[in-house]
Amino acid sequence: MSRLLRHRLFWPFVILAGLLLLNLVFTDHFFTIEIKEGHLYGSLIDIARFGAPLILVSIGMTLVIATGGIDLSVGSVVAIAGALACLRISLLDDQSSTGGVLAAMALALGLSLVLGAWNGLLVAGAGIQPIIATLILMVAGRGLAQLITDGQIITINSAPYKVVGGGYWLTLPFGIIVVALVLAISAFLTRRLALGLLIESVGGNAEASRLAGIGAKGVLIMVYAFCGLCAGIAGLMISSNVSSADGNNAGLWIELDAILAVVIGGTSLSGGRFSLGGTVLGALIIQTLTTTIYSIGVPPETTLLFKALVVTIVCLLQSPAFREKVFHRRRRPVTAPPVAEKKVKVSL
Amino acid sequence: METPTPILRMSGIEKQFPGVKALDGVDFRLMPGEVHALMGENGAGKSTLIKVLTGVYDIDGGTIELDGRRVDFASPLAAQHAGISTVYQEVNLCPNLSVAENIFIGREPRRFGRLQWRVMRDRAVEMLSQLDIHIDVTAQLATYSLAVQQMVAIARAVDIDAKVLILDEPTSSLDAGEVGRLFAVMRRLKEQGIAILFVSHFLDQIYEISDRVTVLRNGGLVGEYRTAELPQVELVGKMIGRELADLERLESRPTVRHTTPLIEAENLGRAGAIEPFQLTIHQGEVVGLAGLLGSGRTEIARLLFGADHASTGSLKVDGAQASLRTPRAAIRQKLAFCSENRRAEGLIPDLTVRDNIILALQAARGWTRPIPRRRQDELVQRYVAALNIRPGDPDQLVRNLSGGNQQKVLLARWLILEPRLLILDEPTRGIDVGAKAEIQRLVVELSDGGTAVLFISAELDEVLRLSHKVAVLRDRRVVSQLDNDEELTTDTLTETIASGARS
Amino acid sequence: MTSRTVPTGWPGIPRKYVPVLVTAGLFVAMFVAGGIRYQGFATGQIVLNVFIDNAFLLVVAVGMTFVILAGGIDLSVGSVVALSTMITASLLNDGWNAYAVILLVLVIGGVLGLGMGAIIHYFEIQPFIVTLAGMFLARGLCYTIGTDSIPITNPTFTTFAQSAVPLGPDLWITPSVLIGAVVVLVAAYVLHYTRLGRTVYATGGSEQSALLMGLPVARTKIAVYTISGFCSALGGVLLSFYMLSGYGLHAVGMELDAIAAVVIGGTLLTGGTGYLFGTVLGVLVLGLIQTIISFEGTLSSWWTRIFIGVLLFVFIVLQRLIGTRRTGWPRLRSRRVPVPAAGADD
CATH class of the missing domain: 3.40.50.300 (P-loop containing nucleotide triphosphate hydrolases)
Incomplete structure (x- = not known):
């Protein structure tokens, strides 16, 4: 039991379960999943479906954070990808031509990849602190997105594009399938292959990793590019969902939600070991929270209040200092490990 | 009093x-x-x-x-x-x-x-x-x-x-x-x-x-x-x-050996770090670097390993010109480097003993070719046992180990690569005497097995005890290279360091 | 003993002043370029207008400077500004006395900052996350007060908003600018001439060292967030003067502008290095970009963001270049080592 209590995903899991149970009180058949017209329906499915973009962005963010970095620009990339795809589709003679839509999407994803790689270059090549490096694109990116849409909201009417965010495939919402696919690919790359070890090593100690022969630059650029790509896919999903692109508001603050999801999922912001499963859990908590607020009839304006509350609770529960102070009532936190009497060389 | x-x-x-x-x-x-x-x-x-x-x-x-x-x-x-x-x-x-x-x-x-x-x-x-x-x-x-x-x-x-x-x-x-x-x-x-x-x-x-x-x-x-x-x-x-038996067992002086040159540095240097120097390391040879801190010992090690870029000179590996511009390139030539700064430049404290040990090998293979789990276990177990790393649990976080055991984990990381030259920068600093003796014995064994070692230490008697040849540094310059024969003592070394030439 | 001279960028100018000087040069260059290109640009009033339009940002950026110098970050400032306008507007509508409202708002801002600082310090949670939660909280509180814009009709406020302080022939500023100037002067004094200020720098330079030197790190860390909260609230009051309304969507993204101003002003985001004067210049540069774009006429507003992004890029690369040249001494190579809490690494 105590091992279970100390598992790093224990508290996030309890919170998610608690939120879901709370829904059951207010909504009948909350856990019911049924098949209508060959599609799966139900509140749980909706949470997964609406949460899909956030989960995607969070997956990319997890890897970036594991390298000891952070990517503030994902929200801007979301907007840019959606804007570019919608712009290209709106220029098509036939907005329903699958080929044209695919080409537009490929272009948008390609640009997302490039933007991500740009962040990676700044971080790995120029050695700029990640939070600052990505701040550049965060600020300029919104401008770029509006530049693409010329400050307008581009509305399109394209059946093939609608599938990305709102379609179904094999009875499942298309978004969930995409998420599952991206998650599987990430898990394969990091855990079956050795990318995860290299990422954790770079995040844990960059200089030591270099001296161990790890091409940290390559790893970093790849991870940031991957994060950009994830944000791009999320951008397509979001714009497809509403069949329009809004350079100003699409993906607004999604970087913050994604970072939250990662932190709630137990990955430390200082880099090192990461948990993709935890991140998905974290993103689901955030999405469930939003859904819950709607379903229990609290005014939606207060979503942010609850978010603040949940963030604080989860972070406090995960903070070793908080646990020491509140649960053990020790005078000072003593985290000293046993025998090792090592000195830290503080960087000067 | x-x-x-x-x-x-x-x-x-x-x-x-x-x-x-x-x-x-x-x-x-x-x-x-x-x-x-x-x-x-x-x-x-x-x-x-x-x-x-x-x-x-x-x-x-x-x-x-x-x-x-x-x-x-x-x-x-x-x-x-x-x-x-x-x-x-x-x-x-x-x-x-x-x-x-x-x-x-x-x-x-x-x-x-x-x-x-x-x-x-x-x-x-x-x-x-x-x-x-x-x-x-x-x-x-x-x-x-x-x-x-x-x-x-x-x-x-x-x-x-x-x-x-x-x-x-x-x-x-x-x-x-x-x-x-x-x-x-x-x-x-x-x-x-x-x-x-x-x-x-x-x-x-x-x-x-x-x-x-x-x-x-x-x-x-x-x-x-x-x-x-x-x-x-x-x-x-x-x-x-x-008792000091552990240390004394190593007292016999190593004999000078003449094998084929492995590394030849010609006028290798880096502005502001180390003046151009000549250095030849033969296969299976232990070369000691003696000099005060800041005399350029670590800088030589970093140049040979490609951790820093050389501004002058060239380097030959096996008689062929080699450009070691990054640690990766050096590792490909089977060179290995244990930094003096274990914590900042060696270990990944949040990873396990296992991950830390296989890190360099995995990096050399690239992330697309993971080391199979069974082979990981085999390698890790072998070196945990051989180097007497305690605690022997490969899934223990390396941050929880003592200094000596952390040093051994770092050594294990390089040993599984079977390097031809192992550069050890102050491997025995700040660790207990028992681990010190074990590491010294390991250097002797490696050398007997044909691995060349570049051994850097502030303790002159340790350098003398292990090295076939000692290069003396002073003020970022190699001032002398001495064979470790009967005449060489810590006193002569100290004198060389102090005067800048062999008297 | 080895003595090293302070490396300088140009002869006679300590390297630490270079980023600020570059920002100052940029401001002058932009002003001159604008003067050549546009009719009626090169007047003193243009500079004063930048102050008038950005007094609230200036005050917020001052608070942000404290936080960043101490090695932290405060994402909540924009939301606290919005919350302050909201509280101000709604309480004024309820007939409260204007001064009581202002006082209350300032206290609320300070208390919010204090709370965040305490959580950051005592529970050792990253400032990024805690102030993010603070951002959500403050924005959420705005919407619980009301989702629409609330106009301010209080006579004290409207009088204040419409009054001008003449500075000379054809030159004037608003009282808000005066308040901003006072805040800047007080803050500069605190940073340079008081123990609190120097401890802020020390904490940003190395928190662990500051602790072991016996400096009141806990108090300082909490103080900078309190200051930032207070400045945000004051910025909110100034914004209420400027907008004469309270709205939950005011000051969206202002935290980014404040951070950008601080960075463009030459303060390192890693903490410990920078000057308040740089922040003032940073705000001026941001304001002048907007002025130029409005003078240009054909340029759309989103170019502002793109320009700010480009400027950020230029300044960050510049700082990076200065930073790498300073670290020529091999034993002092600076590394990204997270500073652990005292004793945690033994």
Whole structure:
């Protein structure tokens, strides 16, 4: 039991379960999943479906954070990808031509990849602190997105594009399938292959990793590019969902939600070991929270209040200092490990 | 020397960390006007005792008396106010502030709450000149060498009307001249009646400066002795609690060997780091680098490994021109490098022993070709056993290991690559004597097996004991390369270092 | 003992002043370029207008400077500004006395900052996350007060908003600018001439060292967030003067502008290095970009963001270049080592 209590995903899991149970009180058949017209329906499915973009962005963010970095620009990339795809589709003679839509999407994803790689270059090549490096694109990116849409909201009417965010495939919402696919690919790359070890090593100690022969630059650029790509896919999903692109508001603050999801999922912001499963859990908590607020009839304006509350609770529960102070009532936190009497060389 | 009343008396100190008793009923006392050395292997409890004394940790049992009064420091600040000042090895000052501020911050001269910068500057200049240091006190601390920073830290500590000055390994980054200057300062402070607690790994320094020595082992007190009355061998025996047989077994001198050259450096150099040098390392040869800290030892190692770029010269591996611009390229040539700075440049503390050991091999294979789990287990188990890494659990986080075991994990990381040249930069610094002997024995075994070793150490007898050939460095220049024959002794080496040529 | 001279960028100018000087140069260059290109640009009033339009940002950026110098970050400032306008507007509508409202708002801002600082320090949670939660909280509180814009009709406020302080022939500023100037002067004094200020620098330089030197790190860390909260609230009051309304969507993204101003002003985001004067210049540069774009006429508003992004890029690269050249001494190579809490690494 105590091992279970100390598992790093224990508290996030309890919170998610608690939120879901709370829904059951207010909504009948909350856990019911049924098949209508060959599609799966139900509140749980909706949470997964609406949460899909956030989960995607969070997956990319997890890897970036594991390298000891952070990517503030994902929200801007979301907007840019959606804007570019919608712009290209709106220029098509036939907005329903699958080929044209695919080409537009490929272009948008390609640009997302490039933007991500740009962040990676700044971080790995120029050695700029990640939070600052990505701040550049965060600020300029919104401008770029509006530049693409010329400050307008581009509305399109394209059946093939609608599938990305709102379609179904094999009875499942298309978004969930995409998420599952991206998650599987990430898990394969990091855990079956050795990318995860290299990422954790770079995040844990960059200089030591270099001296161990790890091409940290390559790893970093790849991870940031991957994060950009994830944000791009999320951008397509979001714009497809509403069949329009809004350079100003699409993906607004999604970087913050994604970072939250990662932190709630137990990955430390200082880099090192990461948990993709935890991140998905974290993103689901955030999405469930939003859904819950709607379903229990609290005014939606207060979503942010609850978010603040949940963030604080989860972070406090995960903070070793908080646990020491509140649960053990020790005078000072003593985290000293046993025998090792090592000195830290503080960087000067 | 009559025994005066101690200024500080710690009795029956107990400190428990999760899973380990760090201090078990330790007594310790300090007389005014003495230099008191605190000795012990790593893990003996020296640092814990100091941290307890300076209020970083609270104690679980026992009493601390300062000037006859019982004290209980809640924070480093409280200890400072009571007159206990500490200078740490890693210089705990703020590199972004000026020298003057670093001396005075927290106690700046003020008038009506407004800082008086001019007064502060003048007083800083005056205080430093008392320590025979003449520098621009308005410059950022980070622009000065570590030795200067250390002196600034001491100036700060002394200014706090210290009754007790704790110097925690202050000499480990200083060269001989700087140590001499530090000792002069310590003697002056001693005359003023300040009690100095001194920690160092260098036995010679202990014998040179300390009046009394307290030895700890495994969190317990071994005893307190007059330094002059305690022979070195006995001191080491008390510290490690066993005979020196382990060390002595290696006493036989290695014979010079002549095999094919593995690495030939021709005029290799890096501006501002090391002047161009010639160095040939043969297969299976142990080449020692002797010289003071900052003489360019580490810089040679980093150049050979591609950690830094060379600005001049060329390098041949197996007689063929090789460009080692990155560690990756060096590793491809089967070179390996254990940095002196385990923590910053070696280990990934948050990863497990297993991950740390396979890291270099995995990096060499690339992330697309993972090492199969079974092979990982096999490799890790073999080296954990061979190097006697404890605890032997491969899934233990490496941060939880002691210094010696961390060093062995680092060694294992490189050994599984089966390197042709292993560069060891201060592999035995800061680790206990047992692990030291094991690492020295390993070097001999590697060399017998055909692996060349470049061995860097501040301890000359260690270099002499292991090396076939010794390159001597001075002021960032290779001044001499000497075969390790009957004539070469630590005295001749010291002389070469001092004079810059073999006499 | 080895003595090293302070490396300088240009002869006679300590390297630490270079980023600020570059920002100052940029401001002058932009002003001159604008004067050549546009009619009626090169007047003193243009500069004053930048102050008038950005007084609230200036005050917020001052608070942000404290936080960043101490090695932290505060994402909540924009939301606290919005919350302050909201509280101000709604309480004024309820007939409260204007001065009581202002006082209350300032206290609320300070308390919010204090709370965040305390959580950051005592529970050792990253400032990024805690202030993010603070951002959500403050924005959420705005919407619980009301989702629509609330106009302010209080006579004290409207009088204040419409009054001008003449500075000379054809030159004037608003009282808000005066308040901003006072805040800047007080803050500069605190940073340079008081223990609190120097401890802020020390904490940003090396928190662990500051602790071991016996400096009141806990108090300082909490203080900078309190200051930032207070400045945000004051910025909110100034914004209420400027907008004469309270709205939950006011000051969206202002935290980014404040951070950008601080960075463009030459303060390192890693903490410990920078000057308040740089922040003032940073705000001026941001304001002047907007002025130029409005003078240009054909340029759309989103170019502002793109320009700010480009400027950020230029300044960050510049700082990076200065930073790498300073670290020529091999033993002092600076590394990204997270500073652990005292004792945590033994």
